[in-house]
Amino acid sequence: MKQYLLSVYHPEDTAPPADIEQMMTDVAALNEELLAADAWIFAGGLFPSSTATVVQLDAGSGQVLTTDGPFVEGKEHIGGIWIIKAPDLDAALAWGRRATSACRIPVEVRPFQEEVPD
């Protein structure tokens, strides 16, 4: 069966929403449903982008450089991810719609190359 990555895009520098309690309840409920439907592979929230570190190979020196901060400096960063199993994009998008409703922010739905056994 196909796997999809659901990435939650969190705006930089915003205060937590007023209804954060309700939001956490909604996300917990969604995770319960994913588990019950055997669609849940993994999920987790990330610390803010300021806690990130980038490592990359410098072609010139052959050294690995270490940099403080996220790879992409942007108005949004990835706040969390789900990895789910779904038979097709429609099913993945249905979960994605639930996720964006629960988190109140945009969710990107992207397919993995590898499939997993049903």
Add this chain to the structure above:
Amino acid sequence: MAVLTRVLGDIDLAEDAVQEAFTVAVRRWPADGVPPAPAGWIITTARNRAIDKLRRESSRHDKHAQAALLRVQEQPAQEGPVTDDRLRLIFTCCHPALSQAAQVALTLRLIGGLSTAEIARAFLVPEPTMAQRLVRAKTKIRDAAIPYRVPPDAELPGRLSAVLTVVYLVFNEAHLGRAELGTEAIRLGRVLAGLMPDEPEVRGLLALMLLTESRRKARIGLDGELIRLADQDRDQWDRALIAEGHELVRQCLRRNQPGPFQIQAAISAVHSAAGSAAATDWPQILALYDQLLACSPTEVVALNRTVAVAEVAGPATALRLLDGLNLDGYYLFHAIRADLLRRLGRDTQAAEAYQRALERAHNQAERAFLMARRPSAQP
């Protein structure tokens, strides 16, 4: 429609208003070749709104009234969508995960059978660009696993709306010199109507395209200029297409599940039924625009409605309504405004408005249309 909405708090009053409207509409029509009447839709719309209002204010008394209202008209038995390979393919081509440009290209390629070169030419895009667009779309369908199927009933209305939008986009691209797109869109419309006989919006779209197509010869003048509806030689209209369009609109009325394409088709049908511009039943058209605005409340619909308001209530009233719209970037907004100003004798302001319209036109076809409408040069 605005009147009906205001009085819907009292259902008896609304029904009386509807009955009155119906009687008036019926009196207007000649006995032969009766054009479609919007009265049934006025009733349906009024009733649906009454039901919605009752649901919101539910009390035991209201629930009784609601049940009584629903019993008055039984809903026809729902049938599932027709399953057919071509239908599965059309819905796949028009999946919301694909951009609209990709949807249009795929539909023309896979359903219409046009070559990549033909599609590229039709949309004035280099062939490699169109080829890449098609490859990306097909790759996405495969890699993201867009399913090859007719959407389930719950999703069908939104998904069908996307398909019809694509077909109508193709139809509207058939400006001067690209008439083959119009023919192709109508063909797609016929395929859809055959595959989905129970979907009235499909018939509505087909009717709209046929009626618009029926005026094509009259729409283009000797010098290639566009001639607007009021000035067209009606002898040049294709009567067979009009007859077919009218019959489809009648079928939609009998179905009594109105939607935006059906209402637009009915408006076009009222125009087609008039022997001359002066004989046009503008109150009927205005009533239809009220319905269209109710189910498709966009600024462009409101703009088109002001044209009908001008005929029924005069240009001053129409101008007041038009100036309340937020369409400064749209060339037709300024063109219609110019027309109204001219009719009110405000010629300087009319000339300024035409100028603004010309500045906002996107292409030669739009500019040519505006030039044709402009009054003769000032001395």
